[in-house]
Amino acid sequence: MTYKTRNMAALWCVSVRLGRVCRCSNRIIASRRNLSEHKSSDETDKEEGTEKSTHFGFESINESEKTGKVHEVFSNVASKYDVMNDAMSLGVHRLWKDRFMQVLDPLPGTRLLDVAGGTGDIAFRFINWIKEKELQQKKASPGAEFRLNPLETDDSESAPDLEFPSAEDYLYSEQREDTTGTDDRKDSKVIICDINQSMLEVGKERAKKLGLEDDVVWVTGNAEELPFPDNSVDAYTIAFGIRNVTHIEKVLCEAYRVLTPGGRFLCLEFSQVSNPLLSSVYDLYSFQVIPVLGELIASDWKSYQYLVESIRKFPNQEEFAEMIREAGFRMVSYENLTSGVAAIHSGFKI
Numbered sequence: 001m002t003y004k005t006r007n008m009a010a011l012w013c014v015s016v017r018l019g020r021v022c023r024c025s026n027r028i029i030a031s032r033r034n035l036s037e038h039k040s041s042d043e044t045d046k047e048e049g050t051e052k053s054t055h056f057g058f059e060s061i062n063e064s065e066k067t068g069k070v071h072e073v074f075s076n077v078a079s080k081y082d083v084m085n086d087a088m089s090l091g092v093h094r095l096w097k098d099r100f101m102q103v104l105d106p107l108p109g110t111r112l113l114d115v116a117g118g119t120g121d122i123a124f125r126f127i128n129w130i131k132e133k134e135l136q137q138k139k140a141s142p143g144a145e146f147r148l149n150p151l152e153t154d155d156s157e158s159a160p161d162l163e164f165p166s167a168e169d170y171l172y173s174e175q176r177e178d179t180t181g182t183d184d185r186k187d188s189k190v191i192i193c194d195i196n197q198s199m200l201e202v203g204k205e206r207a208k209k210l211g212l213e214d215d216v217v218w219v220t221g222n223a224e225e226l227p228f229p230d231n232s233v234d235a236y237t238i239a240f241g242i243r244n245v246t247h248i249e250k251v252l253c254e255a256y257r258v259l260t261p262g263g264r265f266l267c268l269e270f271s272q273v274s275n276p277l278l279s280s281v282y283d284l285y286s287f288q289v290i291p292v293l294g295e296l297i298a299s300d301w302k303s304y305q306y307l308v309e310s311i312r313k314f315p316n317q318e319e320f321a322e323m324i325r326e327a328g329f330r331m332v333s334y335e336n337l338t339s340g341v342a343a344i345h346s347g348f349k350i
C-alpha cells in the first residue's frame with residue numbers, strides 16, 4: 001500500500017467516526033489490519049490482470065465464481081433445506097432462532113429486513129412475536145391497535161387505504177418515505193431478501209401453509225448490494241447467511257446503510273467452539289456425519305461438505321465483532337449459543 005493510499009484510508013476512518021458514514025470500498029481499505037498484506041498482493045494481481053481469490057469451503061476460487069457456486073448449493077438443497085436443518089442440528093437450530101428473536105425483542109411497528117432469509121424461519125418468528133406482543137398490548141390497553149398486516153383488521157372498509165405494500169410500494173413509494181419515523185405508523189413490516197429464488201419459493205409455500213403469506217414481502221437480492229433505500233428499516237437480521245457471501249465487509253456496510261439511526265443489526269451464525277474437547281467432538285460430527293446425512297436425506301454430499309467447511313472459514317466471535325465495529329456499528333456485543341457452535345452478534349447504528 002502506498003503512502004498516499006494509507007493517508008486516504010486514515011482520512012476515511014476519521015470521516016466514518018465523525019459522520020457515521022459507511023462506504024464499502026474505502027471501508028475495505030481501512031479495515032481489517034490483517035488484510036493489508038493480501039491487499040498489496042491483490043493490487044499486484046490487478047496489475048497483472050489476474051483475479052482476487054476467495055474461499056468456497058476449503059477450496060480456493062476466483063471471487064467472481066463464489067456467488068454462483070453458493071447459489072448452486074442453495075438451489076440444490078432448497079427443497080430439503082428445512083428437513084436437513086432439523087436432522088443436522090437435532091432441532092437445536094430452532095432453539096437458536098427462538099433465542100435470536102428473544103434478543104431482537106421487536107416491538108409492534110418494527111420494520112424488519114431479514115437478509116439471506118431463505119425459507120423464512122426468522123421472518124415467521126418475527127411475525128408471531130409481533131402478533132403475541134399485539135395481543136398483550138391489546139389486553140393491557142384495549143383501545144390501542146397495532147397490526148402486522150392492516151388487511152387483517154375487522155374494519156374491512158379501511159383496508160384499501162392501508163393495504164400491505166408490495167415490495168415496490170414498500171421500497172420506492174414517496175408516501176412510505178414520508179411516513180418513515182413518524183409516530184402514527186404502527187404497522188410492522190417484514191421483508192425477506194435472498195439471492196436464491198428457489199429458497200424463496202420454498203419459503204412462500206411455507207408461508208401459505210402457515211397462513212402468513214400476506215405478512216411477508218419477498219425480494220430477490222444480493223446482501224452485498226441491497227435493493228433498498230438508505231435508512232429504511234429499523235432492524236436488520238441475517239441468520240446463517242453471512243458466511244456464504246463473497247465480501248462480508250460489503251454486507252455489513254449495506255446493513256449499516258439501510259438501517260435507520262438507532263436501528264439494530266443482529267446476526268446469527270455458526271462460530272468457534274473454544275472448549276478443545278467439545279471442539280473435537282463437534283469436528284468429528286461435522287465432517288463425518290453431516291455430509292453423510294446430506295447424502296442420505298438430500299442426495300447431496302458436496303453441498304453439506306461445503307456447509308461444514310464454510311463454518312471453519314468464518315471469522316471467530318471476536319474477529320467478527322471487530323468487523324461489525326469497523327462497519328460503523330456501536331455497542332457491539334455477542335452471545336455464544338451451545339458453547340460457541342453458533343453466536344448472535346449485535347450492533348446498533350447510533
Ligand SMILES: C[S@@+](CC[C@H](N)C(=O)[O-])C[C@H]1O[C@@H](n2cnc3c(N)ncnc32)[C@H](O)[C@@H]1O
Nearest residue numbers: 116117118194195196199222223239240241244
Ligand atoms: C443457510 S441459509 C439460511 C436461511 C435462513 N436465514 C435460515 O436461518 O434458515 C443461507 C441463505 O443465504 C442466502 N444467500 C447466500 N448468499 C447470499 C447473498 N449474497 N445475498 C443474499 N442471500 C444470500 C442463500 O440463498 C440461503 O438462502
